[in-house]
Amino acid sequence: MDTAPFDTIIATVSAQHLTALDRDGAREEGTAYRRALGVNLGLNALWSILFFRVRNLPLASAGAAALAASSADLARRASSTGRHRGLLLGGYAAWCTFATALTTDITHRNPDSGAPPARALGRALARAVGEVRAAVRARTGRAS
Numbered sequence: 023m024d025t026a027p028f029d030t031i032i033a034t035v036s037a038q039h040l041t042a043l044d045r046d047g048a049r050e051e052g053t054a055y056r057r058a059l060g061v062n063l064g065l066n067a068l069w070s071i072l073f074f075r076v077r078n079l080p081l082a083s084a085g086a087a088a089l090a091a092s093s094a095d096l097a098r099r100a101s102s103t104g105r106h107r108g109l110l111l112g113g114y115a116a117w118c119t120f121a122t123a124l125t126t127d128i129t130h131r132n133p134d135s136g137a138p139p140a141r142a143l144g145r146a147l148a149r150a151v152g153e154v155r156a157a158v159r160a161r162t163g164r165a166s
Contacts (some may be wrong), residue, residue, distance in 0.1 A: 028114045042103035065158035071150045079129035083103040086125045090118035
């Protein structure tokens with residue numbers, strides 16, 4: 023999804039939340055939040071790939087729903103160190119929920135838009151997973 027307007031909010035709120043967790047000595051919670059944030063970034067990249075490159079609208083709808091749930095989870099986690107943090111990330115979760123509704127509506131209006139044969143779907147998913155890994159590596163600066 024095009025979340026460029028939310029990128030700064032997510033980065034800022036996440037940094038503030040993680041700083042507060044570190045200050046409070048909540049290492050396990052910080053590690054869990056980092057993991058959830060990584061999953062969220064991966065789901066965001068996956069939705070874009072499924073919708074724009076693979077053009078499999080049923081899978082894109084499922085990916086959008088997973089992204090919305092992940093975003094709501096981030097908001098819930100961030101609210102533990104400040105209600106305002108949860109509210110800010112809640113805006114992103116609301117956007118993702120709206121995008122899920124739009125993607126699902128587009129899917130229903132285009133019944134022939136997805137579900138390629140199983141073999142082609144497997145290849146498309148393998149490509150998508152590879153692209154998600156590359157996107158996560160690029161965003162996190164990790165080589166592997």
